[in-house]
Amino acid sequence: MDSKHLTHMIERHETVVDTLQVAPEHVCHIAFGIDNTYARGMGITLFSLLENNPGISFHIHLFTTGLNDSNRKKLLTLTARRSIALSFHIYNSSYFDRMPSTGRYAKTIYYRLFMPLLLREMTSRFIYLDADILCVGSIEPLLALAFDDKTICAVNDNKHARNRLCSELNLASGNYFNSGFLYINIPQWLERNTTERLISTLEAKGDSFRFPDQDVLNLVLENEVRLLPKKYNFIYDIIAKKVNYRPDIPEDTVLIHFTGKCKPWHLWASSPLADLYYSYYQRTPWQTQPLDTPVRHKEMKRYAYVLWFQKRYSYSLLWLMKYIKNKFFHAGAAK
Incomplete structure (x- = not known):
């Protein structure tokens, strides 16, 4: 060129x-x-x-x-x-x-x-x-x-x-x-x-x-x-795994690559590797920037599961209702 x-x-x-x-x-x-x-x-x-x-x-x-x-x-x-x-x-x-x-x-x-x-x-x-x-x-x-x-x-x-x-x-x-x-x-x-x-x-x-x-x-x-x-x-795809799935990471791993739509800076990304990522996140100049909240109905559903697993039941039900409303009652909502 x-x-x-x-x-x-x-x-x-x-x-x-x-x-x-x-x-x-x-x-x-x-x-x-x-x-x-x-x-x-x-x-x-x-x-x-x-x-x-x-x-x-x-x-x-x-x-x-x-x-x-x-x-x-x-x-x-x-x-x-x-x-x-x-x-x-x-x-x-x-x-x-x-x-x-x-x-x-x-x-x-x-x-x-x-x-x-x-x-x-x-x-x-x-x-x-x-x-x-x-x-x-x-x-x-x-x-x-x-x-x-x-x-x-x-x-x-x-x-x-x-x-x-x-x-x-x-x-x-x-x-x-x-x-x-x-x-x-x-x-x-x-x-x-x-x-x-x-x-x-x-x-x-x-x-x-x-x-x-x-x-x-x-x-x-x-x-x-x-x-x-x-x-x-x-390679690790968070959304392809169940909430809190614990992957078997070889001890000699150098680079973990979070592929797929769900990233470790998303609130609905609950996983031990997302927690590891967040431990680095909290020590950077971006620590004051909150994790992304769900926008699409599938993200809301996943986050409801995350909250339920964390025993935050009232918040889980709240996000489950948001998921239902977004999926079934919002014409043209993002999928």
Whole structure:
């Protein structure tokens, strides 16, 4: 992709914090693609990463079309008194208008596809993380990891997703990785014109994809990915489990990824892993921001179950009534 396209894509780069005290080659680069909706989640991900990796110097890259003053101030508070760099890369939102959209996914899902082009002058590798991930261990082993001539490292999705998506996308390998964690080899990405291949495939087939960014990455990079152990992207869908379900988390887990519609910052997310997430949440600048309350009737029903399990029976019945009213007596209510 030539410089003309890059100039149209990005409005500006802005490094707002740089207190790094090490040489550039000893810095771990982490990238997020967010908007204001996911700024809080990204903040908790970042905090957990810093807390569990005190010996690593980080350069954090936020790719966005803009964050409000409140979230920017919270990020500055979070990074204060640390050896760290924090950079904003402001996209031109109109550039992504041509990308296919589907369901609940915002255009931010495509931000990761252009990151290697914009970070190539700073580093040869970086880790991309979704903003619904919690770090609970050390990422240090990743820093010396060999890519083995692969373009990326990633982690296979769960068995159910692999069975369904491999068939839909005709992936002969039988592998389908989750794109919430990507470790990207920039020189190989550039040499193989990866962004161009991804965009070309999206333009040709994107409207048929179930998960546009993830599907296209798997389709194009099927034979260019080194698969890592699931400890680097332990997938957990809260809403797919019963209230207070206790998952068996391997002791060596490093990154927990809260996939699905229900996120750990939702009141109806009751689960031991959501409680773990909240223990980090309470130590961040976002601690004063309350958890999201239910809006849709399915969320109300789940929250009623949560309250009943917590023996808060009167509140449980109240939310059960809200659920019934919203589902059966509100024409056109959100489903």
